[in-house]
Amino acid sequence: MKAQVSSSRRTFKPSDIVIAVIAAALLAAVLIFRSIAEPNGSLAAVFFNGEQIASLSLGTDGVYPFDEYGVTVEVTNRSVRVINSDCPDKICEKTGFISSSAQTIVCLPNRISVRIIGNTDSNIDVVLN
Amino acid sequence: MKLNPFKSAAGYVAITGIMLALAAALTTLESLFSAFLPAGVRIGLANIVVLCAAECINAPTALLITLLKSVFVLLTRGFTAGVMSLCGGLPAFAVTIFMLKKTSASYIGISVSGAVLHIFGQLFAACFFTGSIYTLYYAPLLLVTAVASGFFTGAVSGRISPLLKNRISRL
Structure with missing residues (x-):
């Protein structure tokens, strides 16, 4: 010993x-990495297992339930958040609103992530793939 | 790789079993706290057990506790949580052993390193699961809280370790 x-x-x-x-x-390093990310986008993209399943226009407020994925996403005032998830940790809910492409909301148990993408405004409110 | 450094096999099984139970209990206890903490922040109380096992028993036993703790998480909280536990636990174990064997760093230094490696292991696993490097958005907050919690668990380990070592040296 x-x-x-x-x-x-x-x-x-x-x-x-x-x-x-x-x-x-x-x-x-991680702060610099965050600050050099692209400027604000116009779409909130929802990913499942890294595959995009929906894109929501940040210009249109709304609540979008993704029942089969266990999460509900809300777009308000050009920002997006997860308002409800059936996961145990609630990391996604606690992340709160994101509005820049440097930010991500992750819900690992549901394999869902939400990011801001796109630089041009469009008239489409929701695209479900 | 010899697990039992003691003369008594029963003593080894008893002390390792108690430490594994403690690690599992602390992990569960921590899940209760985490509801009041910001997104993804955990204190890492089980780190105390792994560090004390590495210092007072031996490295293979600390690895065994790390692996079995992940199995416990896998059984109680599901596949993703189990894989995340392993992705954090193994790098943390590796750096803890490296620093115990190769450096004279303090318990707090070792514990902080373990906590930092733990969150980066988990962040890169999360990047893999989500397919996005931007998952590192969570890194700054987690890094700051990992340093803080590493200070706490390191200080506690520094208190417990000499007492535990003194007790189990007679086994």
């Missing part, structure tokens, strides 16, 4: 600084 090593792990070491620097660099 290497008991003598364990007590020294109670205090910070130089290698802890390396960890802090790596964590800070990762945070910077």
Whole structure:
């Protein structure tokens, strides 16, 4: 047993600084990744297993139940959110509204994700594939 | 890969069983908290058990607890949750063992690294499931909370580990 090593792990070491620097660099990287995403789009696309199943115009408010996928999506004021899901974690509901293409709503148990796509306005309200 | 470092097989089975039960119980307890936390944020209390097992018993036993904990999640919360548990647990286990063996990092440092690897393992798995790299939208919040929860679980592990080691060294 290497008991003598364990007590020294109670205090910070130089290698802890390396960890802090790596964590800070990762945070910077993911923030930069988020900020360089495309500008706002005009459509909210709903994906199942990575396949697009619907696109909803952000210009038209409405509530869209996807009963067979277990989620209900709401478009309000050019943003979109999941208002109801039958999953246990409710991560999708808690994500709240998204309005930029850098954002995503994910519901892993239902394999559903919602993203903002498209840069041009259209007169179509809903396209169900 | 020798699992039991002790003289007593019964002692090993008992202590490992208790630790696995503790990991499963903490995971369940945490699911109750997560309703009050932002999207996807978890404290990672089971990390305490894995770190203590790695430090006080040995690496193969910590891996065993990680794997069986994922099986528990698979049975109780479904396939996706089970796969996500594994995708977080295995990278976290790997970095925990690496840092225990190769560095002199503190428990808090090790725990923070484990938490960060845990969320990135899960985020990349989520990217795979959703087919979109933009799932990394969740990364900044999760990264900040992983560091915070890593501090907490690391501090707790630092308290528990010497006591546990002292107890089980007689097995």
